[in-house]
Amino acid sequence: MTVTAPAARTPRAATLRKQEAILAEAERQFARFGFEGVSLDSIATVLDLSRQNLLYHWPSKEELYRAVLDSVMGEWMANMNAITEAEEPKAAIQSYVTAKLRFSRERPSGNAVFTREIMAGAPRYQDVLKAQVMPLLHADVERFEGWAAEGLIRRVDFTHLMFLIWSSTQAYADLAPQFALYMGKPRLEEADFEAARELITGLVWRSLEV
Amino acid sequence: MTVTAPAARTPRAATLRKQEAILAEAERQFARFGFEGVSLDSIATVLDLSRQNLLYHWPSKEELYRAVLDSVMGEWMANMNAITEAEEPKAAIQSYVTAKLRFSRERPSGNAVFTREIMAGAPRYQDVLKAQVMPLLHADVERFEGWAAEGLIRRVDFTHLMFLIWSSTQAYADLAPQFALYMGKPRLEEADFEAARELITGLVWRSLEV
DNA sequence: GTCTATAAGCAGATAGAC
């Protein structure tokens, strides 16, 4: 046993920071142009690196792409327990919509990478979606069904209701530039997200109120 | 003046059919992989053509792409007058949501090409969006404002309401494979679109009812 | 209108020096 620096096993802080910088830039570019539309060179150039350097940290472009998706998925899942953990339906709607919109505001690129992957037919992430997101959706729908059985809310098609909440909130990440364009401003501001939050929660709750 | 066949000026029916076939396949592929993710070869191969043949009909890949967007935009605009033409708000909501969902069902690829272009920051179509879609949105919002002033509906933020209707209906084109996956079926069926129509119209109308 | 040939460049990935 030697005491040589175990660089390969426990990367130094500088290496980790670098890998995070690469992941962040990759996320930004994959969000706009998709897997096929991004080259390793275009990512490396922005960070003043060579594309060979990127391939030192990840074995292939596809592995880097999956690492980006893993990173986004981790944060997303951590925020999506609002409904099953809520005590009553109104609070569930409010904190769920708020959490989704916050994610759209704080990590729009992460959201867009997912949307693009799904639009392509999820060729590189379908297994994870099926294993992790699907059970979450079903748990949320059952929670609503329970509340409806208790007479706390009207019964509607809760699966499609979840689809509406998903699509209307994530639009404030994916379609934000278009929304800003139509509102005549360079980008969406805090007040716009607040207006969206109020409209969506109000709309959904009104449809569930008995 | 000769009587020679003016092939270059008035293409024969066979040529038109061919160009339409190219546009249709291009739309399908641009929808899944975006502008950068599609090669002329991959389009030509499916149609048993050479990529040089594609470049005979359009001067460049970008011109072909814009031709696809123009084609989609034409059909989309023709369907989006439901609100300004309606006599009263409930009918406006119903026919608008129905038209949007019908478009998602009948031309999902066309919808997705647009979504991808917007997600990329609309680098090749922003001028058209600004000139054609923006006035339509403003006209719709003003129509709602008028009805609100007459006391026919509650006043909400109608711009964000339009964003919600757009995003929730177009999700049934762009995210259809994911929705189908979560519902455990190979693809969405007529009944799913009908359920979506009922949920969305019900939800929106309930939020506007006085 | 369709073909072959070819230009000119960029892609991801690997090998090996340091």
Place this chain on the structure above:
DNA sequence: GTCTATCTGCTTATAGAC
């Protein structure tokens, strides 16, 4: 860990024969 060099293949586009 980072560098140069290189392989292999694919990209858009053009030129010119038929």
